Amino acid sequence: MQAFAALLDSLIYTRSRNAKLRLIADYLRATPDPDRGWAMAALTGDLDLPAVKPALIRALIEARIDPVLFRMSRDYVGDTAETVSLLWPEPDRPVENAPLSVADVVDRLMHLSRSDAPAALAGMLDRLNAEERFALLKMATGSLRIGVSARLAKTALADAFGLDVDAVEEVWHGLVPPYAALFAWAEGTGAQPTPADVPVFRPFMLAHPLEDLRVDLKDYAAEWKWDGIRVQIVHVAGATRLYSRTGDDVTGSFPDVAAAFTGIGAVDGELLVKGEHQGGTLEDGGGAASFNALQQRLGRKTVSGKMLEEYPAFVRLYDILFDGNEDLRPLPWTERRRRLEAFAAPLDPDRFDLSQVIEAADFTALEAMRATARDAAIEGMMLKRRDSPYVTGRRTGLWYKWKRDPLTADCVMMYAQRGSGRRSSYYSDYTFGCWTEEGELLPVGKAYSGITDEELRELDRFVRGHTVHRFGPVREVEKTLVLEIAFDSIHESKRHKSGIAMRFPRIARIRLDKPAAEADRIEALRRMVT
CATH class of the missing domain: 3.30.470.30 (DNA ligase/mRNA capping enzyme)
Structure with a gap:
């Protein structure tokens, strides 16, 4: 686990695509089977460990530390795996300290029942340091969020062994983790896997x-x-x-x-x-x-x-x-x-x-x-x-x-929530609404994209300075800031109180020049429904 944990830690703090490729390639060349195969499964989203759910992880940590402390810390950090890995207490008595491999972890968790999972997962967390706990929890929940797409991970594998990435993609979905045949081909000790007689995926x-x-x-x-x-x-x-x-x-x-x-x-x-x-x-x-x-x-x-x-x-x-x-x-x-x-x-x-x-x-x-x-x-x-x-x-x-050109509407910010990853310290996810004819503000969408880093900081300052209520990681703000929202289309929706939902909403600009009372009405958006 130590090498995989170090890889994840490096990837999180590396923005360069080429640097990420080198990190993954170096890991794959240096790591033996089946650890590197399970690592690839985790990086590409092909690893499924159904016995471990976020609710189980929350229950484990809240049984060991003050639940209020955990929730406040989770609210600040913005990531459950990182919060738990840092807060997990040292065990009361010495535990087995032999190193755990990625394969050890996967093999144990893959064959657990949900009733056995809590004790097994807690035992593993007791044996690991904070960096390794973070890697274990990310891998177990299948939510890495480290800025690595499946395509980039496969490209790194191809680069590591001098393969054509399209040839890797060609056979990928005909194989299963930990991809022993794939690595045998990559190292020249086995034949190239073939998609014959298997309905495999080809890259678009x-x-x-x-x-x-x-x-x-x-x-x-x-x-x-x-x-x-x-x-x-x-x-x-x-x-x-x-x-x-x-x-x-x-x-x-x-x-x-x-x-x-x-x-x-x-x-x-x-x-x-x-x-x-x-x-x-x-x-x-x-x-x-x-x-x-x-x-x-x-x-x-x-x-x-x-x-x-x-x-x-x-x-x-x-x-x-x-x-x-x-x-x-x-x-x-x-x-x-x-x-x-x-x-x-x-x-x-x-x-x-x-x-x-x-x-x-x-x-x-x-x-x-x-x-x-x-x-x-x-x-x-x-x-x-x-x-x-x-x-x-x-x-x-x-x-x-x-x-086609997007539609736009002027909406009022209603709620804000902390983001994930490098945005976890900012309120970066915004729920916004429009007015009914009776003067009620109803939510019509949520967006987090379209803004620059400077605009993100500006909106974060607004949220912190104009909060009226707090609901865990969500803050309700004063209904005074107008955002121009661009969206591809708008549709009827029974799930939203406003009765409508936007398709691909994003923030086009911050309308400091416009009073909130002059934002758009729900009826104006209804006329855009297709």
């Missing part, structure tokens, strides 16, 4: 923001950018899997889509929920409800028959990666599009349709079409170079995303 092709660039439609094709979640559907050897953009397996949440996919190969598309009242029908390229409808099914391990009926899912297909065993990714977009049309033709039309290519005379005409697009399920447009192969990640000049 991504797009750059268009910003101020204008393109020639002779070179680029335009499609609508739909507001669902990007998925890859893979069917191999009788098995079908749906993967999100981050490579998470979401098949269990959408069994209806998986069951309907009969083509052998791999396709790329947007997962949506049907809504015939929105944007026409599937046949004319519409038929999608807002993201709010899709959210009803996201993250569910089991889906009831009622939910399948009320929120029927379908996929709008964008691209094709494999047709049978044939890899189509090196082909130009125009050829892949032709192959996709043929591949999609026999699929169930209630579950799959094609993203339509937008016909426009020139870029100016396309701009006009984008400006008037306010369908609930449309985020903007995609521009794809007609001769582009399907390549991993973002490659300049190939694909562009051209999101």
